[in-house]
Amino acid sequence: xxxxxxxxxxxxxxxxERIENVASRIIEDIKRxxxxxxxxxxxxxxxxxxxxxxxxxxxxxxxxxxxxLVASGEQVSVALLAxxxxxxxxxxxPLLAYQLGIHTDKIYSKARIQKxxxxxxxxxxxxxxxxIVAGFQGIDxxxxxxxxxxxxxxxxxxxxxxAIQAESCEIYTDVAAVCTADPRxxxxxxxxxxxxxxxxxEMAGLGSKxxxxxxxxxxxxxxxxxxxxxxxxxxxxxxxxPEGEIMENPLVTAVTHDxxxxxxxxxxxxxxxxxxxxxxxxxxxxxVIVDIITQSQTExxxxxxxxxxxxxxxxxKQVLKETLPSTVNIETMEGMAKVxxxxxxxxxxxxxxxxxxxILAQEDIPVQLVTTSEIKISAVISSQHLEKAAQKLxxxxxxxxxx
Amino acid sequence: xxxxxxxxxxxxxxxxERIENVASRIIEDIKRxxxxxxxxxxxxxxxxxxxxxxxxxxxxxxxxxxxxLVASGEQVSVALLAxxxxxxxxxxxPLLAYQLGIHTDKIYSKARIQKxxxxxxxxxxxxxxxxIVAGFQGIDxxxxxxxxxxxxxxxxxxxxxxAIQAESCEIYTDVAAVCTADPRxxxxxxxxxxxxxxxxxEMAGLGSKxxxxxxxxxxxxxxxxxxxxxxxxxxxxxxxxPEGEIMENPLVTAVTHDxxxxxxxxxxxxxxxxxxxxxxxxxxxxxVIVDIITQSQTExxxxxxxxxxxxxxxxxKQVLKETLPSTVNIETMEGMAKVxxxxxxxxxxxxxxxxxxxILAQEDIPVQLVTTSEIKISAVISSQHLEKAAQKLxxxxxxxxxx
Numbered sequence: 187x188x189x190x191x192x193x194x195x196x197x198x199x200x201x202x203e204r205i206e207n208v209a210s211r212i213i214e215d216i217k218r219x220x221x222x223x224x225x226x227x228x229x230x231x232x233x234x235x236x237x238x239x240x241x242x243x244x245x246x247x248x249x250x251x252x253x254x255l256v257a258s259g260e261q262v263s264v265a266l267l268a269x270x271x272x273x274x275x276x277x278x279x280p281l282l283a284y285q286l287g288i289h290t291d292k293i294y295s296k297a298r299i300q301k302x303x304x305x306x307x308x309x310x311x312x313x314x315x316x317x318i319v320a321g322f323q324g325i326d327x328x329x330x331x332x333x334x335x336x337x338x339x340x341x342x343x344x345x346x347x348x349a350i351q352a353e354s355c356e357i358y359t360d361v362a363a364v365c366t367a368d369p370r371x372x373x374x375x376x377x378x379x380x381x382x383x384x385x386x387x388e389m390a391g392l393g394s395k396x397x398x399x400x401x402x403x404x405x406x407x408x409x410x411x412x413x414x415x416x417x418x419x420x421x422x423x424x425x426x427x428p429e430g431e432i433m434e435n436p437l438v439t440a441v442t443h444d445x446x447x448x449x450x451x452x453x454x455x456x457x458x459x460x461x462x463x464x465x466x467x468x469x470x471x472x473x474v475i476v477d478i479i480t481q482s483q484t485e486x487x488x489x490x491x492x493x494x495x496x497x498x499x500x501x502x503k504q505v506l507k508e509t510l511p512s513t514v515n516i517e518t519m520e521g522m523a524k525v526x527x528x529x530x531x532x533x534x535x536x537x538x539x540x541x542x543x544x545i546l547a548q549e550d551i552p553v554q555l556v557t558t559s560e561i562k563i564s565a566v567i568s569s570q571h572l573e574k575a576a577q578k579l580x581x582x583x584x585x586x587x588x589x
Numbered sequence: 590x591x592x593x594x595x596x597x598x599x600x601x602x603x604x605x606e607r608i609e610n611v612a613s614r615i616i617e618d619i620k621r622x623x624x625x626x627x628x629x630x631x632x633x634x635x636x637x638x639x640x641x642x643x644x645x646x647x648x649x650x651x652x653x654x655x656x657x658l659v660a661s662g663e664q665v666s667v668a669l670l671a672x673x674x675x676x677x678x679x680x681x682x683p684l685l686a687y688q689l690g691i692h693t694d695k696i697y698s699k700a701r702i703q704k705x706x707x708x709x710x711x712x713x714x715x716x717x718x719x720x721i722v723a724g725f726q727g728i729d730x731x732x733x734x735x736x737x738x739x740x741x742x743x744x745x746x747x748x749x750x751x752a753i754q755a756e757s758c759e760i761y762t763d764v765a766a767v768c769t770a771d772p773r774x775x776x777x778x779x780x781x782x783x784x785x786x787x788x789x790x791e792m793a794g795l796g797s798k799x800x801x802x803x804x805x806x807x808x809x810x811x812x813x814x815x816x817x818x819x820x821x822x823x824x825x826x827x828x829x830x831p832e833g834e835i836m837e838n839p840l841v842t843a844v845t846h847d848x849x850x851x852x853x854x855x856x857x858x859x860x861x862x863x864x865x866x867x868x869x870x871x872x873x874x875x876x877v878i879v880d881i882i883t884q885s886q887t888e889x890x891x892x893x894x895x896x897x898x899x900x901x902x903x904x905x906k907q908v909l910k911e912t913l914p915s916t917v918n919i920e921t922m923e924g925m926a927k928v929x930x931x932x933x934x935x936x937x938x939x940x941x942x943x944x945x946x947x948i949l950a951q952e953d954i955p956v957q958l959v960t961t962s963e964i965k966i967s968a969v970i971s972s973q974h975l976e977k978a979a980q981k982l983x984x985x986x987x988x989x990x991x992x
Contacts, residue, residue, distance in 0.1 A: 202645040239669055242605040244676040251675065251683045255668035258661040265658035266642055272654065273647040282653045284687050285732045329688045 187221045187311060189352040193321065195341035196230035197360040198417035199263045203272075208358075208417065209270035212316065216276070221311050223346060225321045226267055227339040228259025253294045253323075253333040254325065257283075260320035260339070268318050279315040283323040283331065288342070290324035290332045299341065299404075304349030319346065327366035336399020344401045348408035354535055355405065355412050357397065362416040364389075364396050364424040366585035367441040374586035378439065379422075382429040385439050385528050386412075388562045392526040393444030419579045435531035435540055438583035441576050444524045445569055446496045447477070447553055450519040452510065454487025462490070468505050474498045477524070478557045478566060491555055493522070493566055522554065523572040526564040527579060533560050538583075545578050590624045590714060592755040596724065596746035599633035600763040601820035602666045605673075610801070611761075611820065612673035615719065619679070624714050628724045629670055630742040631662025636827035641789060643862055653733040656697045656726075660686075660734045663723035663742070671721050680793055682718040686726040688736065691745070693735045695725035700727055702734035702744065702807075709751030722749065740801020747804045751811035758808065758815050760800065765819040767799050767827040769988035770844040772978045781842065782825075785832040788842050788931050789815075791965045795929040805829065839936035843985035845929050845977050848972055849899045850880070853923040857890025860912060865893070871908050873957030877901045879929070881960045881969060894958055896925070896969055925957065926975040929967040930982060936963050941986075948981050 199205050212222050236256050240247065261282060267276035290297035292578075305358050310490040312414060321339025325331045326518045334341050340357055347355040363377035364386070381389075383406035390399035395416065405412050405426065415423030425431075432500065444462050469476055506516060521527055532538045546553055551574070555566040567575060580586045595615065600609050607695025615625050639659050643650065662821040664685060671681035671815040689709060691848050698973055713720045727735045736917060737744050743760055744908035748838070766780035768787070784792075788811035793802035799817065808829065818826030828834075865884075872879055897905050935941045947967050949956055959970040970978060983989045 188673050202642060236665065239605060239665070240672055240858060243609060243669060243672050247672050248674055249675065251668040251671035252679065254683050255665060255672075258664045258668075259663045261664070262639065262642070262658060264647060265654040265661075266653035267648045269643055269658070272650060272652065278654065280733075282657070282734075328685075331685075437748070438729050 188219055189221050189223060189308075189345050189350055190215070190312065191223045191225060191347040191352050191355040192358065193225040193339055193356065193575055194227065194358045194417060195339065195360070196227040196233070198318045198358050199267065200230040201228050202266065203368040203416075205266050206270045207289070208267060210460050212271065213274060213276060216316075222316060223307060223311065223352070224267065224316065224318045225339055225343040226260060226318065227321050229263055231405075232259040232262065234510070237495050250294055250330040250332075250526060254331045256266040257320070257323040257331045257333055259374060260322050264318050271316060277315050278309045281316050281319045282327050282415060283320060284329065286319060288324040288345075290326060290334070292332065294327045294581050295333055295477055296335040299324055299334070299345045299525070301351040301515060304346070304351075306498050307346065307350055331570045335399055340350055340398055341404060342403035344404045344410055344412065350402060352410065355410050357412060357414045359396070359414065360417065362419055362421070362423055363441040364414060364426075364440070365575055366393070366439070367580050368394075368443065371443065371573050372441065372586065375580060376585060376587060378424050380427055380432050381439060382432055382530050383426060383431060384561060385530055386426045388526075388528045388559070389442050392562065392564060393446075393524065394442045394530065397426070410519070415440075427532060432530070436529060436584070437531040437535055438527045438529040438585065439531070440528050441579045441583070441585060442526050442528060443572055443576055444495075445572060446502070447522040447524045447566055448496055449491055449493045449501050449508065449522050449566060450491065450502065451491040451507075451519070453484065453489040453515050453517070455490045455514060460519040465505075465509055467503060468509055472505055474499050474502045474505065478555045478564065486568045487510050493524070493555055519554065521569045522566050523569040524564050524566050525572060525575045525579065527583060528562045529563055532562070538570060539563055541582055542579065549574055549578055552573055584589045591622055592626060592711075592714065592753055593618070594626045594628060594746050594750040594758040595886075596628040596742055596759065597630065597761045598742065598763070599630040599636070599818060602629050602670065603633040603759050605669060607820075608669050611670060612677055614820075615674065616677060616679060619719075623916050624940055625719060626710060626714065626753070626755070627670065627719065627721045628746040629663060629666040629721065629744055630667055630724050633667065635662040650695065650982065651698050653735075654701075656736040656985060659708065660726040660736055663725050665776055666667060667721050667723045674719060674721070679776065680718050682713045682720050684713075684720055684722045686723060687728050687732065689722060691727040691731060691748075693737070695729045695735065697740040698736055700729070701747045702737070702753055705748055705752040707749070710749065710753055711897045716929050727804060729826065739802055743801055743804035744807060746813075747807045747815065750813045751807060751970070753856065755813065758813050760817045761817060761820040762817065762868045763798070764799060765822055765824070765826055767843075768798070768828075768877045770979055770983050771797075774846065775945070775983045775989065778983060779990060781827050782826045783830055783835050784842060787828060787832060787964060788933055788936055789829045791929075791931045791962070792845050795844045795845040795931065795965065795967060796849075796927065800829070814870055822919055832933060835933070838988070839932060840934040840938055841930045841932040841988065844933050844935070844982045844986070844988060845931060846975055846979055847898075847927045848975060850896050850925040850969055851899055851902050852894055852896045852925050852969060853905065854888070854892065854894045854920040854922070855909075855913065856892040856918050856920070856928055857893045858917060868908075868912055871912055875904050875908055877905045877908065881958045881967065883958050896927070896958055922957065924972045925966050925969050926972040927969050928975060928978045928982065929965050931965045933964055935965070942966055943986055945982065948985050949978060952977055952981055954978055972977060989990070
């Protein structure tokens with residue numbers, strides 16, 4: 187059987203008309219000989235509606251009841267898509283997490299999948315049924331509903347594909363492809379036809395919103411090829427594949443950005459080796475995710491700078507206030523952004539870093555923090571320079587031009 | 590343990606404020622020493638919203654996807670009430686049908702409960718958790734969600750009470766009690782403190798909307814005392830109990846009505862004994878529920894009359910058209926209503942029927958159809974006479990006056 191997992195996101199099932207459109211599209215796929223397993227998100231706006239009900243009662247609460255609440259959104263989409271397929275004379279099998287045994291840990295709202303009964307899914311297909319699976323949800327060892335956090339339905343889709351060793355996993359969304367840069371920032375950005383798992387993981391981690399990093403991690407681990415494409419067009423989009431499938435790597439594959447960055451600078455930091463470990467342990471304990479860290483020596487002592495996302499700023503400030511002696515000067519920089527270049531080709535070409543900094547220097551853009559890996563370079567700069575930086579970097583690395 | 594099942598209906602949980610109010614009320618009960626098991630309906634309006642989504646895609650469809658869709662409404666209420674209890678420092682256990690093993694047959698949208706794992710429910714209570722159970726839903730033998738049809742959450746509540754042999758089952762609603770007549774029709778109607786199961790079943794079957802007949806049937810079968818009361822007042826409402834608990838029965842306990850009646854008269858009907866059986870078999874096969882049937886001999890042959898509810902009229906007309914030869918004259922009467930008196934005390938007092946018809950005759954109200962049982966008399970009359978009939982019958986049987 188040519189098993190293909192097909193995931194339709196919130197905008198793809200945002201209205202009953204769109205759900206009917208998805209049903210028609212699935213039927214075209216079946217007529218072409220594919221055996222689809224469909225995963226759906228909640229109708230766009232529905233999860234927010236449910237969250238706002240919970241927040242009216244208790245904005246703080248997270249736990250099993252919260253996950254049960256928000257999981258109802260996917261249940262509605264599953265049922266409606268099944269009704270649309272039934273109307274067209276096909277046999278859907280609507281499925282929730284408990285029916286498929288999508289087992290997760292107990293970390294509510296951010297649960298991780300541990301086991302899926304792939305055999306059951308294959309049996310439905312063998313009977314000629316079209317499984318329609320609720321994304322985003324799982325069950326814990328006590329049969330409570332759990333949810334998988336941001337990008338959860340993509341994660342469900344890739345995990346199902348892994349459990350049944352599907353041919354590939356199609357992620358249908360409202361963008362047609364992964365681009366060399368965000369087209370809102372770099373209008374000349376090109377669509378990418380193939381991207382390696384490693385590059386896509388870096389891009390997701392560096393601000394690309396197209397796919398969540400966890401779904402790409404699972405795809406990479408199990409070698410599931412992801413095909414990201416538009417619900418509203420029939421042409422192919424971007425394939426996310428093992429590196430070996432990409433014949434020749436460009437130096438840089440994409441420029442990504444994250445406009446949601448905030449920098450703290452501490453100066454002078456207390457003497458002694460334990461200070462850094464202490465501080466970052468406390469930040470982690472409060473759930474603050476620290477991104478880039480740099481340290482430098484000045485005549486007045488050590489200067490420490492680190493970046494966090496905007497949402498974590500209030501918590502980070504609180505931790506700093508509780509931890510630091512009053513001798514430490516805390517400087518904060520708002521309105522910062524992170525711009526990065528990513529590419530497998532960088533591994534053997536140290537010249538990329540030189541070009542990167544040269545471009546920023548030519549444009550008089552001050553760099554506050556820098557971090558690099560084998561396949562990426564990131565710099566924190568002022569948001570006001572972001573657009574120019576993204577455009578100049580794209581041009582310098584040949585990422586713009588006709589499709 | 591003083592186990593009491595408490596069911597809160599759609600208006601009782603219609604807003605987050607009302608859900609918080611229900612949480613407070615449950616906590617008061619706990620402080621009084623009760624061990625509550627809570628059943629909730631969907632927030633009022635929510636089931637209609639879900640149904641209208643399904644109907645946009647396919648107004649005809651009924652099946653597992655439809656039941657999965659509408660069952661999501663109860664899931665939302667369960668989760669929100671659990672969040673409200675958690676906020677107040679209590680430990681709720683939100684539960685859906687699959688978690689409790691509420692097993693039903695496979696008649697989607699009208700499923701009947703076959704088995705409930707009462708032991709699991711008791712274990713939650715023993716651990717100090719407050720079970721919050723989704724009403725209206727079950728699962729079939731393949732783990733698909735089913736729903737129980739009209740009054741489904743009441744049925745869930747009584748069935749849970751039976752499964753754990755609870756002390757009683759409280760049904761919280763937006764009316765304060767069962768009355769001797771519908772107060773909109775008979776403003777002087779009195780509240781009833783105790784009603785027998787048998788009377789309540791007749792009343793539900795004869796148009797009283799307060800409790801669905803199936804929930805009362807289960808209560809009667811397992812001897813579960815139902816306490817129907819208001820969510821918005823703390824006083825007691827009406828107890829529905831075994832007959833033995835009621836010391837003295839009034840002749841007539843209540844006047845009920847159903848304004849939703851339609852009468853067909855066929856004349857002359859075809860000769861031969863098989864005609865009646867054939868006709869009613871065909872009507873039943875199409876799902877038309879025939880209420881009262883009467884037959885009389887005229888000089889021109891047999892005259893048959895029967896009543897159906899308004900919703901079934903188009904289907905009934907179609908069956909008659911397909912079944913009857915053109916020699917049969919079909920007369921239809923719209924705008925009819927059924928008025929009934931119900932009471933255990935009628936069994937030994939044949940005079941009730943005489944009074945009943947005398948009152949209608951005094952008021953010049955023509956009676957079209959009549960049916961009786963040991964504890965009820967029903968007459969189909971014109972809707973325009975309904976209010977007067979209900980008021981005069983209530984007065985004649987001492988069912989009006991101060992509470």
